Amino acid sequence: METRIVTIASAVGLHARPAALFVAEVKRHGIPITIGRPGSKAVNAASLLGVMSLGLKHGEQAELSSEAEGATGALDELVAFLEVDHDAK
């Protein structure tokens, strides 16, 4: 299993818009990926409701995991995605 730890950059946390954009990115990769706080229960990263109800806030750490083949590139891209503030206006 591959895992990555990432700090949430979105200024308002992983809520509506940033969460929807993230879930769309996850679905684009088409492999099973989970997200959660390091060491806690993880949810399906392709689930908008699941991701939002984690309530990940700006500056918090999240853990991405996948057991799928070829997850390395997908996880790296998702880490890079979460390190950008998609709420910025």
Next chain:
Amino acid sequence: MTPSERVLQGIGVSAGGAVGPVALVVPPEPLPDEPRPEDPAAAKASIVAALDAAARGLEERAARLEGDAAEMVLMAAGMARDPGLVEGVDEQLAKGFGPARALHQAFEVFIDQLLALGGYFAERVSDVRDVSARAEAILLGRPLPGVPELTEPSIVVARDLAPAETALLDPALVLGIVTADGGRTSHTAILAAQRGIPAAVRVDGALDLAAGTLLALDGESGRVTVWPTSDTVEALQRRAALRAHVATLSGPGRTACGHPVALLANIGDVSDLPVGVEVEGVGLFRTEVVFLSAQHAPSVDEQVALYEEVFAHFEGRPVTVRTLDAGADKPLAFANLGEEPNPALGRRGYRLGVRIPALLADQLEALSIASRNCGALVKVMAPMVATPAEARDFVDAAHAVGLQQAGVMIEVPALALRAHDLFAHADFASLGTNDLAQYTMAADRMLGDLSDLLDPFQPAVLDLVAHACEGAASRGTPIGVCGESAGDPLMALVLTGLGVTSLSMAPSRVAMVRHALREHSLDTCRAMADAARAAQDATSARGAVAALASPALLELL
């Protein structure tokens, strides 16, 4: 006999007045009793089909909408297609619930979690409830819940409105919106304001109103008058008419005595361009939007295209571009200097540009190219400059690539204090009053608990503004304000009195500030500035200024 008048107080989120009968959004009917499903697989199939139908219905609605409204409805459709939800349905069916109850409970699990999180997260709950109610209605073969079909112009009263509902409201029949829940950032608030429908949220007692009850709604103050008297209705209509009149005013910013104060817009990209509001140019074009979401530094060519797109709309008018204001708390994926213990005091704005010179050099080059290709009067300014020497370096760099008008933001108290030296170099300056207040008062802008210290009427902040204006005046250099205080009509008068020559604000604030300027002479503005600086605290400063303001302005505040 008509019942006597009473007032319900809420939060005004979309300005305007409305008088009309209540159209009540009836909450969904309770779920029926269901036996334990004999065939869980068939039950699941029917649930998935209902969710799919709900998603398709929402997607069809989204296709008829544009912009934010379409995005919100599409997000709701995404919830109906959520794989996590189907996992939840499996769990609920395994507990022995019937299909409608299993579907409902699967949504409730997420709703409870979002409510427990509070804030922004809890404000999404009405969207989730709406998707849930739609899918349940489809599953049960019931009519879709939502706003009843309106037969006459009405004020829609609901617990909260989901995006699909708000987005589809017919402005011809919806006079106003009153909700018991919601908040300043909920969909109801955002969409009502966008569509110009007066609205108040968090109105206590809204759900006890009966259909047909006459209401008078003031979307500015959030006051909802139940069974209003004719006096109340007249006062509301007079204010609404005055505001409508103010919105039609045009022409450059002038005081009553003709002293010019340019009225400018703050924008982030072309989508923010003022629509239906006359402005004299752009006083703050924030360029970080394109950088913050990028994985790699945007090329000069990419930047040129973006800047030209904005400049093209301002032929012959000034556009003041703020160079990249990122770093520290607004990290860039491609230029991250690492975490800092105190980002507000860290390597941000111009300081980042000094440490990564290519970032600033590329941006100045792109701005120079774009300005040569367009007829806009392009000015550039750097954020987070602390010393006259930094200002000189930036101005020299801008002049060197052919950008003739170069200046700085005054956000750091040190620079305001050295304004006289600053203006030996800068062609202009713009006061960023939000950050100037944060640094003067040593109070974090992000901490709501300290908002009284950040009141723009804090006399210490006004002293610094006055000092900066004196420095500008001594050299005959223009000095503007592009912080939020420029859009506060009373504060705009004070700033004018202090010597500010342009005010840049959210386009929606321009009309009221134009009106405020026209109602007052420069002498009155100066007296207001003196009164504010003579006050001991922010509250009495505001009071002293209001005491000098014209009734025609005060009635509208």
